[in-house]
Amino acid sequence: MSFSNENTAAHNLHTLIARVRSSAEGTIARSWSAVLGAEWGTIDFIRRHTEVVSLLQLTIQQLNALPERQRLRCERHVGAWWAAVIQPTVNWTDETRPAHSIIDDDKLDHLESTADLISGNLVGSSAAPRSTDLDQMHNTCNEWIDLLTSMGEGEISGPLRDQLISQLRHIIWLVENSELFGGARIADEASTVIGVLAQASASVVNMREESASRWKKAFITLVTACIVFNQASPILQQSITAGEQIVKEITSAVDRGR
Structure with a gap:
Protein backbone atom coordinates (compact mmCIF):
# COMPACT_ATOMS: atom_id res chain seq x y z
CA MET A 1 0.00 0.00 0.00
CA VAL A 123 -3.70 14.83 4.03
CA GLY A 124 -5.63 11.85 5.36
CA SER A 125 -8.98 13.27 4.24
CA SER A 126 -10.90 12.65 1.04
CA ALA A 127 -9.19 15.76 -0.38
CA ALA A 128 -5.76 14.16 -0.06
CA PRO A 129 -5.98 10.38 0.28
CA ARG A 130 -2.82 8.69 1.49
CA SER A 131 -3.32 5.37 -0.28
CA THR A 132 -3.38 4.28 -3.90
CA ASP A 133 -4.69 0.77 -3.16
CA LEU A 134 -8.17 0.74 -4.71
CA ASP A 135 -8.94 -2.97 -4.81
CA GLN A 136 -11.18 -2.86 -1.74
CA MET A 137 -13.10 0.13 -3.09
CA HIS A 138 -13.61 -1.59 -6.45
CA ASN A 139 -14.79 -4.84 -4.87
CA THR A 140 -17.10 -3.09 -2.42
CA CYS A 141 -18.84 -1.13 -5.18
CA ASN A 142 -19.42 -4.33 -7.12
CA GLU A 143 -20.90 -5.96 -4.02
CA TRP A 144 -23.26 -3.02 -3.61
CA ILE A 145 -24.37 -3.28 -7.23
CA ASP A 146 -25.09 -6.99 -6.75
CA LEU A 147 -27.14 -6.22 -3.62
CA LEU A 148 -29.14 -3.41 -5.21
CA THR A 149 -29.78 -5.44 -8.35
CA SER A 150 -31.21 -8.25 -6.21
CA MET A 151 -33.67 -5.95 -4.44
CA GLY A 152 -37.14 -5.68 -5.90
CA GLU A 153 -39.48 -2.71 -6.24
CA GLY A 154 -41.13 -3.75 -2.98
CA GLU A 155 -37.90 -3.13 -1.05
CA ILE A 156 -36.47 -0.05 -2.74
CA SER A 157 -37.89 2.32 -5.33
CA GLY A 158 -36.66 1.73 -8.85
CA PRO A 159 -35.40 5.30 -9.45
CA LEU A 160 -33.42 5.33 -6.19
CA ARG A 161 -31.93 1.92 -6.93
CA ASP A 162 -30.98 2.95 -10.47
CA GLN A 163 -29.43 6.20 -9.23
CA LEU A 164 -27.29 4.36 -6.70
CA ILE A 165 -26.19 1.75 -9.22
CA SER A 166 -25.22 4.52 -11.65
CA GLN A 167 -23.16 6.30 -8.98
CA LEU A 168 -21.44 3.09 -7.95
CA ARG A 169 -20.60 2.26 -11.57
CA HIS A 170 -19.10 5.72 -11.90
CA ILE A 171 -16.83 5.05 -8.92
CA ILE A 172 -15.74 1.78 -10.53
CA TRP A 173 -15.01 3.69 -13.77
CA LEU A 174 -12.96 6.23 -11.81
CA VAL A 175 -11.03 3.42 -10.13
CA GLU A 176 -10.30 1.92 -13.54
CA ASN A 177 -9.07 5.35 -14.69
CA SER A 178 -7.29 6.30 -11.47
CA GLU A 179 -3.99 6.87 -13.28
CA LEU A 180 -5.65 9.79 -15.08
CA PHE A 181 -7.89 11.32 -12.45
CA GLY A 182 -6.34 10.14 -9.19
CA GLY A 183 -7.63 9.17 -5.79
CA ALA A 184 -9.27 12.39 -4.64
CA ARG A 185 -12.02 12.13 -7.26
CA ILE A 186 -12.72 8.56 -6.18
CA ALA A 187 -12.79 9.50 -2.51
CA ASP A 188 -15.11 12.42 -3.23
CA GLU A 189 -17.56 10.29 -5.22
CA ALA A 190 -17.47 7.52 -2.60
CA SER A 191 -18.27 10.03 0.14
CA THR A 192 -21.24 11.24 -1.89
CA VAL A 193 -22.51 7.68 -2.33
CA ILE A 194 -22.18 7.01 1.40
CA GLY A 195 -24.40 10.03 2.04
CA VAL A 196 -27.00 8.87 -0.47
CA LEU A 197 -26.96 5.36 0.98
CA ALA A 198 -27.43 6.75 4.50
CA GLN A 199 -30.47 8.72 3.31
CA ALA A 200 -31.76 5.70 1.41
CA SER A 201 -31.51 3.64 4.60
CA ALA A 202 -34.21 5.79 6.12
CA SER A 203 -36.48 5.60 3.08
CA VAL A 204 -36.42 1.94 2.06
CA VAL A 205 -39.61 0.04 2.89
CA ASN A 206 -40.47 -3.61 3.48
CA MET A 207 -36.84 -4.66 3.29
CA ARG A 208 -36.41 -8.40 3.72
CA GLU A 209 -34.35 -9.52 6.70
CA GLU A 210 -31.69 -10.95 4.40
CA SER A 211 -31.48 -7.72 2.41
CA ALA A 212 -31.35 -5.60 5.57
CA SER A 213 -28.48 -7.69 6.93
CA ARG A 214 -26.55 -7.42 3.65
CA TRP A 215 -27.27 -3.68 3.49
CA LYS A 216 -25.79 -3.04 6.94
CA LYS A 217 -22.75 -5.20 6.25
CA ALA A 218 -22.15 -3.58 2.86
CA PHE A 219 -22.47 -0.11 4.37
CA ILE A 220 -19.84 -0.89 7.00
CA THR A 221 -17.58 -2.29 4.29
CA LEU A 222 -17.89 0.83 2.13
CA VAL A 223 -17.20 3.19 5.05
CA THR A 224 -14.22 1.03 6.00
CA ALA A 225 -12.88 1.12 2.44
CA CYS A 226 -13.12 4.93 2.39
CA ILE A 227 -11.40 5.39 5.75
CA VAL A 228 -8.60 2.97 4.90
CA PHE A 229 -8.12 4.57 1.47
CA ASN A 230 -8.07 8.13 2.84
CA GLN A 231 -5.81 7.45 5.80
CA ALA A 232 -3.85 4.41 4.58
CA SER A 233 -4.71 2.91 7.93
CA PRO A 234 -2.84 -0.33 8.67
CA ILE A 235 -5.37 -1.19 11.41
CA LEU A 236 -8.66 -2.15 9.82
CA GLN A 237 -10.50 -2.62 13.10
CA GLN A 238 -10.51 1.13 13.80
CA SER A 239 -12.14 1.72 10.43
CA ILE A 240 -14.65 -1.08 10.95
CA THR A 241 -15.59 0.38 14.34
CA ALA A 242 -16.16 3.78 12.75
CA GLY A 243 -18.38 2.20 10.12
CA GLU A 244 -20.33 0.28 12.71
CA GLN A 245 -20.99 3.47 14.66
CA ILE A 246 -22.51 5.12 11.60
CA VAL A 247 -24.62 2.06 10.94
CA LYS A 248 -25.94 2.12 14.52
CA GLU A 249 -27.25 5.62 13.88
CA ILE A 250 -29.31 4.48 10.88
CA THR A 251 -30.16 0.93 11.94
CA SER A 252 -33.44 1.88 13.56
CA ALA A 253 -34.56 3.54 10.31
CA VAL A 254 -33.61 0.47 8.31
CA ASP A 255 -35.40 -1.81 10.75
CA ARG A 256 -38.55 0.30 10.58
CA GLY A 257 -38.49 -0.02 6.81
CA ARG A 258 -38.27 -3.80 6.79
Whole structure:
Protein backbone atom coordinates (compact mmCIF):
# COMPACT_ATOMS: atom_id res chain seq x y z
CA MET A 1 0.00 0.00 0.00
CA SER A 2 1.40 3.38 -0.99
CA PHE A 3 1.65 6.26 1.47
CA SER A 4 2.19 9.02 -1.07
CA ASN A 5 0.62 12.34 -0.16
CA GLU A 6 0.56 13.51 -3.79
CA ASN A 7 -2.94 12.27 -4.52
CA THR A 8 -5.00 15.46 -4.54
CA ALA A 9 -7.26 16.73 -7.28
CA ALA A 10 -4.86 19.63 -7.78
CA HIS A 11 -1.87 17.31 -8.27
CA ASN A 12 -3.72 15.29 -10.89
CA LEU A 13 -5.01 18.45 -12.57
CA HIS A 14 -1.45 19.78 -12.73
CA THR A 15 -0.20 16.53 -14.25
CA LEU A 16 -2.88 16.49 -16.95
CA ILE A 17 -2.43 20.14 -17.92
CA ALA A 18 1.35 19.69 -17.99
CA ARG A 19 1.01 16.65 -20.28
CA VAL A 20 -1.28 18.54 -22.65
CA ARG A 21 1.05 21.54 -22.65
CA SER A 22 4.07 19.39 -23.55
CA SER A 23 2.24 17.31 -26.15
CA ALA A 24 3.75 17.08 -29.61
CA GLU A 25 0.30 17.12 -31.20
CA GLY A 26 -0.50 20.05 -33.47
CA THR A 27 -3.68 21.34 -31.81
CA ILE A 28 -5.19 21.69 -28.37
CA ALA A 29 -7.92 19.22 -29.34
CA ARG A 30 -5.48 16.53 -30.43
CA SER A 31 -3.32 17.15 -27.38
CA TRP A 32 -6.20 16.62 -24.97
CA SER A 33 -7.28 13.61 -27.00
CA ALA A 34 -3.84 12.03 -26.70
CA VAL A 35 -3.55 12.71 -22.97
CA LEU A 36 -7.05 11.49 -22.13
CA GLY A 37 -6.86 8.48 -24.44
CA ALA A 38 -10.11 9.24 -26.23
CA GLU A 39 -11.00 10.51 -29.69
CA TRP A 40 -11.86 14.20 -29.87
CA GLY A 41 -15.59 14.90 -29.93
CA THR A 42 -16.72 11.45 -28.79
CA ILE A 43 -18.84 10.75 -25.71
CA ASP A 44 -15.82 9.08 -24.12
CA PHE A 45 -13.71 12.20 -24.67
CA ILE A 46 -16.43 14.44 -23.24
CA ARG A 47 -16.80 12.18 -20.21
CA ARG A 48 -13.07 12.22 -19.56
CA HIS A 49 -12.67 15.97 -20.08
CA THR A 50 -15.61 16.56 -17.75
CA GLU A 51 -13.61 14.73 -15.08
CA VAL A 52 -10.78 17.20 -15.64
CA VAL A 53 -13.28 19.98 -14.97
CA SER A 54 -14.30 18.11 -11.81
CA LEU A 55 -10.67 18.10 -10.69
CA LEU A 56 -10.60 21.87 -11.15
CA GLN A 57 -13.87 22.23 -9.22
CA LEU A 58 -12.50 20.16 -6.34
CA THR A 59 -9.30 22.18 -6.31
CA ILE A 60 -11.23 25.45 -6.05
CA GLN A 61 -13.46 24.00 -3.36
CA GLN A 62 -10.49 22.81 -1.31
CA LEU A 63 -8.87 26.24 -1.39
CA ASN A 64 -11.50 27.25 1.17
CA ALA A 65 -9.94 24.83 3.65
CA LEU A 66 -6.55 26.57 3.51
CA PRO A 67 -5.46 29.31 5.91
CA GLU A 68 -6.68 32.66 4.64
CA ARG A 69 -3.34 34.04 3.41
CA GLN A 70 -2.59 30.84 1.48
CA ARG A 71 -6.14 30.75 0.08
CA LEU A 72 -6.01 34.33 -1.17
CA ARG A 73 -2.60 33.81 -2.73
CA CYS A 74 -3.77 30.70 -4.58
CA GLU A 75 -7.10 32.13 -5.69
CA ARG A 76 -5.31 34.75 -7.79
CA HIS A 77 -4.35 32.00 -10.24
CA VAL A 78 -7.67 30.17 -10.51
CA GLY A 79 -8.64 32.04 -13.70
CA ALA A 80 -5.49 30.83 -15.47
CA TRP A 81 -6.14 27.21 -14.47
CA TRP A 82 -9.74 27.46 -15.65
CA ALA A 83 -8.64 28.94 -18.96
CA ALA A 84 -6.09 26.14 -19.42
CA VAL A 85 -8.81 23.52 -19.05
CA ILE A 86 -11.60 25.29 -20.97
CA GLN A 87 -9.83 27.64 -23.43
CA PRO A 88 -13.11 29.56 -23.85
CA THR A 89 -11.91 32.06 -26.47
CA VAL A 90 -9.83 29.67 -28.57
CA ASN A 91 -10.72 27.25 -31.36
CA TRP A 92 -9.32 23.97 -30.06
CA THR A 93 -8.72 22.67 -33.60
CA ASP A 94 -6.85 25.80 -34.74
CA GLU A 95 -3.44 24.69 -36.09
CA THR A 96 -1.94 28.07 -35.13
CA ARG A 97 -2.80 27.55 -31.44
CA PRO A 98 -0.35 24.93 -30.13
CA ALA A 99 -1.04 23.27 -26.81
CA HIS A 100 1.93 24.88 -25.08
CA SER A 101 0.08 28.20 -25.25
CA ILE A 102 -2.73 27.14 -22.88
CA ILE A 103 -0.86 28.28 -19.74
CA ASP A 104 2.52 29.76 -18.86
CA ASP A 105 5.15 28.22 -16.61
CA ASP A 106 4.46 30.53 -13.70
CA LYS A 107 0.74 29.77 -13.50
CA LEU A 108 1.37 26.04 -13.89
CA ASP A 109 3.98 26.13 -11.12
CA HIS A 110 1.48 27.91 -8.87
CA LEU A 111 -0.97 25.07 -9.45
CA GLU A 112 1.58 22.52 -8.28
CA SER A 113 2.41 24.67 -5.24
CA THR A 114 -1.29 24.86 -4.45
CA ALA A 115 -1.52 21.09 -4.71
CA ASP A 116 1.29 20.76 -2.17
CA LEU A 117 -0.49 23.17 0.20
CA ILE A 118 -3.74 21.21 -0.07
CA SER A 119 -1.89 17.96 0.53
CA GLY A 120 -0.05 19.36 3.54
CA ASN A 121 -3.19 20.78 5.13
CA LEU A 122 -5.70 18.06 4.27
CA VAL A 123 -3.70 14.83 4.03
CA GLY A 124 -5.63 11.85 5.36
CA SER A 125 -8.98 13.27 4.24
CA SER A 126 -10.90 12.65 1.04
CA ALA A 127 -9.19 15.76 -0.38
CA ALA A 128 -5.76 14.16 -0.06
CA PRO A 129 -5.98 10.38 0.28
CA ARG A 130 -2.82 8.69 1.49
CA SER A 131 -3.32 5.37 -0.28
CA THR A 132 -3.38 4.28 -3.90
CA ASP A 133 -4.69 0.77 -3.16
CA LEU A 134 -8.17 0.74 -4.71
CA ASP A 135 -8.94 -2.97 -4.81
CA GLN A 136 -11.18 -2.86 -1.74
CA MET A 137 -13.10 0.13 -3.09
CA HIS A 138 -13.61 -1.59 -6.45
CA ASN A 139 -14.79 -4.84 -4.87
CA THR A 140 -17.10 -3.09 -2.42
CA CYS A 141 -18.84 -1.13 -5.18
CA ASN A 142 -19.42 -4.33 -7.12
CA GLU A 143 -20.90 -5.96 -4.02
CA TRP A 144 -23.26 -3.02 -3.61
CA ILE A 145 -24.37 -3.28 -7.23
CA ASP A 146 -25.09 -6.99 -6.75
CA LEU A 147 -27.14 -6.22 -3.62
CA LEU A 148 -29.14 -3.41 -5.21
CA THR A 149 -29.78 -5.44 -8.35
CA SER A 150 -31.21 -8.25 -6.21
CA MET A 151 -33.67 -5.95 -4.44
CA GLY A 152 -37.14 -5.68 -5.90
CA GLU A 153 -39.48 -2.71 -6.24
CA GLY A 154 -41.13 -3.75 -2.98
CA GLU A 155 -37.90 -3.13 -1.05
CA ILE A 156 -36.47 -0.05 -2.74
CA SER A 157 -37.89 2.32 -5.33
CA GLY A 158 -36.66 1.73 -8.85
CA PRO A 159 -35.40 5.30 -9.45
CA LEU A 160 -33.42 5.33 -6.19
CA ARG A 161 -31.93 1.92 -6.93
CA ASP A 162 -30.98 2.95 -10.47
CA GLN A 163 -29.43 6.20 -9.23
CA LEU A 164 -27.29 4.36 -6.70
CA ILE A 165 -26.19 1.75 -9.22
CA SER A 166 -25.22 4.52 -11.65
CA GLN A 167 -23.16 6.30 -8.98
CA LEU A 168 -21.44 3.09 -7.95
CA ARG A 169 -20.60 2.26 -11.57
CA HIS A 170 -19.10 5.72 -11.90
CA ILE A 171 -16.83 5.05 -8.92
CA ILE A 172 -15.74 1.78 -10.53
CA TRP A 173 -15.01 3.69 -13.77
CA LEU A 174 -12.96 6.23 -11.81
CA VAL A 175 -11.03 3.42 -10.13
CA GLU A 176 -10.30 1.92 -13.54
CA ASN A 177 -9.07 5.35 -14.69
CA SER A 178 -7.29 6.30 -11.47
CA GLU A 179 -3.99 6.87 -13.28
CA LEU A 180 -5.65 9.79 -15.08
CA PHE A 181 -7.89 11.32 -12.45
CA GLY A 182 -6.34 10.14 -9.19
CA GLY A 183 -7.63 9.17 -5.79
CA ALA A 184 -9.27 12.39 -4.64
CA ARG A 185 -12.02 12.13 -7.26
CA ILE A 186 -12.72 8.56 -6.18
CA ALA A 187 -12.79 9.50 -2.51
CA ASP A 188 -15.11 12.42 -3.23
CA GLU A 189 -17.56 10.29 -5.22
CA ALA A 190 -17.47 7.52 -2.60
CA SER A 191 -18.27 10.03 0.14
CA THR A 192 -21.24 11.24 -1.89
CA VAL A 193 -22.51 7.68 -2.33
CA ILE A 194 -22.18 7.01 1.40
CA GLY A 195 -24.40 10.03 2.04
CA VAL A 196 -27.00 8.87 -0.47
CA LEU A 197 -26.96 5.36 0.98
CA ALA A 198 -27.43 6.75 4.50
CA GLN A 199 -30.47 8.72 3.31
CA ALA A 200 -31.76 5.70 1.41
CA SER A 201 -31.51 3.64 4.60
CA ALA A 202 -34.21 5.79 6.12
CA SER A 203 -36.48 5.60 3.08
CA VAL A 204 -36.42 1.94 2.06
CA VAL A 205 -39.61 0.04 2.89
CA ASN A 206 -40.47 -3.61 3.48
CA MET A 207 -36.84 -4.66 3.29
CA ARG A 208 -36.41 -8.40 3.72
CA GLU A 209 -34.35 -9.52 6.70
CA GLU A 210 -31.69 -10.95 4.40
CA SER A 211 -31.48 -7.72 2.41
CA ALA A 212 -31.35 -5.60 5.57
CA SER A 213 -28.48 -7.69 6.93
CA ARG A 214 -26.55 -7.42 3.65
CA TRP A 215 -27.27 -3.68 3.49
CA LYS A 216 -25.79 -3.04 6.94
CA LYS A 217 -22.75 -5.20 6.25
CA ALA A 218 -22.15 -3.58 2.86
CA PHE A 219 -22.47 -0.11 4.37
CA ILE A 220 -19.84 -0.89 7.00
CA THR A 221 -17.58 -2.29 4.29
CA LEU A 222 -17.89 0.83 2.13
CA VAL A 223 -17.20 3.19 5.05
CA THR A 224 -14.22 1.03 6.00
CA ALA A 225 -12.88 1.12 2.44
CA CYS A 226 -13.12 4.93 2.39
CA ILE A 227 -11.40 5.39 5.75
CA VAL A 228 -8.60 2.97 4.90
CA PHE A 229 -8.12 4.57 1.47
CA ASN A 230 -8.07 8.13 2.84
CA GLN A 231 -5.81 7.45 5.80
CA ALA A 232 -3.85 4.41 4.58
CA SER A 233 -4.71 2.91 7.93
CA PRO A 234 -2.84 -0.33 8.67
CA ILE A 235 -5.37 -1.19 11.41
CA LEU A 236 -8.66 -2.15 9.82
CA GLN A 237 -10.50 -2.62 13.10
CA GLN A 238 -10.51 1.13 13.80
CA SER A 239 -12.14 1.72 10.43
CA ILE A 240 -14.65 -1.08 10.95
CA THR A 241 -15.59 0.38 14.34
CA ALA A 242 -16.16 3.78 12.75
CA GLY A 243 -18.38 2.20 10.12
CA GLU A 244 -20.33 0.28 12.71
CA GLN A 245 -20.99 3.47 14.66
CA ILE A 246 -22.51 5.12 11.60
CA VAL A 247 -24.62 2.06 10.94
CA LYS A 248 -25.94 2.12 14.52
CA GLU A 249 -27.25 5.62 13.88
CA ILE A 250 -29.31 4.48 10.88
CA THR A 251 -30.16 0.93 11.94
CA SER A 252 -33.44 1.88 13.56
CA ALA A 253 -34.56 3.54 10.31
CA VAL A 254 -33.61 0.47 8.31
CA ASP A 255 -35.40 -1.81 10.75
CA ARG A 256 -38.55 0.30 10.58
CA GLY A 257 -38.49 -0.02 6.81
CA ARG A 258 -38.27 -3.80 6.79
